[in-house]
Amino acid sequence: MITWWCVSQEEPWTWSWTPYPGVWIASLVPLFAYLAAHRRAGRPFESKRVWAFVAGVVAFWAASGWPIGPLGAGYLASAHMLQFLLYTLVAAPLLLIGTPRWMGERIFARMRLSKLSFKRGKSLVAAAAVYNVGLLLSHAPITVEALRGYQLGSFFMDMVWMLMGFLLWLPVLSPVTEMRTEAPLGKVAYLLATTMLVAIIPASYLTFSEVPIYSIYELAPRIGSITAGQDQQMAGLIMKIGTVPIIWGTAAVIWFRWASEEARADSRR
């Protein structure tokens, strides 16, 4: 059955490609809007930013569409977790990197978020708290089972994950640099603390639970020889260690940039 957004289904999984019109629309509209905004504003394309934006759209499309989207919506808890990581740790930061400052200013002004700033510690703590509350709520079995059975619910969950991703990365990658937190060590500490402390709770629960906690995946037709228990353990591991390369990689880049800037400043003195 063709649906506009990926939703859990009782039919056995098949490896035949299935289009999801909503996913294509949600991917292409921002891309065309991005290109049209450049043309309307008479701004030149910055190739690095354009590629980052396109990569972000592709990551969003990959997380939402076939096969990861339908697998995550109704067959595998591990695909559900992979989707979450793709939205929050790949698509969202790439879209922010790809957004030029002038466009960011316009978007924030239109959303009345121009005064949003993550310079102070309090706002960083608030961003981390909202992200983690969203993480816990959106992975609670009651939420997953309530939302993944309906197209609108499934769409809502994916959009919430995208918003969580933007919120997570705005203090570090906002196109409006004044919005970002300034201290490099603050950025590193923020990213590590936000993505790795609270996430241990659900990740450990998934990995070490005696029984599957999501009935939607437990009762789904099995794919290959993966048992519901193995799938859930994999989901826990993805949540636990999937963040490591991206978050630690980003932290390392921030750290080394800061270190080399310091070294340059010292040599000038």
Place this chain on the structure above:
Amino acid sequence: MPRRLLLVIVALSLVGGACSGPTSGELTGIVYDEPVAKPSFTLTDLDGEPYDFVAETDGKLTLLFFGYTSCPDICPVHLAQIAEVFDQQPRIAREAEVVFVTVDPERDTPDVMRAWLDRFDSRFVGLTGTVEELDAAQEAAGLALAIREDGGEDYLVGHASQVLAFAPDGLGYSVYPFGTLQSDWLNDLPILVGLTTS
């Protein structure tokens, strides 16, 4: 982090835990008003030998399920759930007999059934017979008869979707419809194993 916020996060994390996990106490399956006797029927096992259900399963925890190997959803999920629970509870698995009776004898040859059951657990017993024998077995178990649906070569078979559980005392106390979770099985199987005649 403000204390109130920390409390919210801890509470939310517990939401996940509170919704699942094995419980203990009463049976979670659909419990009969009065325990029922084991159905009496004799079919053919996958080695071609007669299998007297009552005699072969005497004194054992027995899970009886009618299905077919081409079933797209209910049958493989039921058997996968039971197999996974058995992996976790080998003691119960040793004391239990899972009997899978085909309702599609035309396609479910002994070889096909053995290969399919082995995907879940090689200890699972497969039974077949003539259409009349299989109908009689379903009737004896108090189930609606399976119906072959239209659909050419890849036809579906409508069949009862519940697993019938019989304790070692030979009585059935509960049935398990599709949707039974591993936590339900983990709760109920030890209770049923304990219901012996001694």
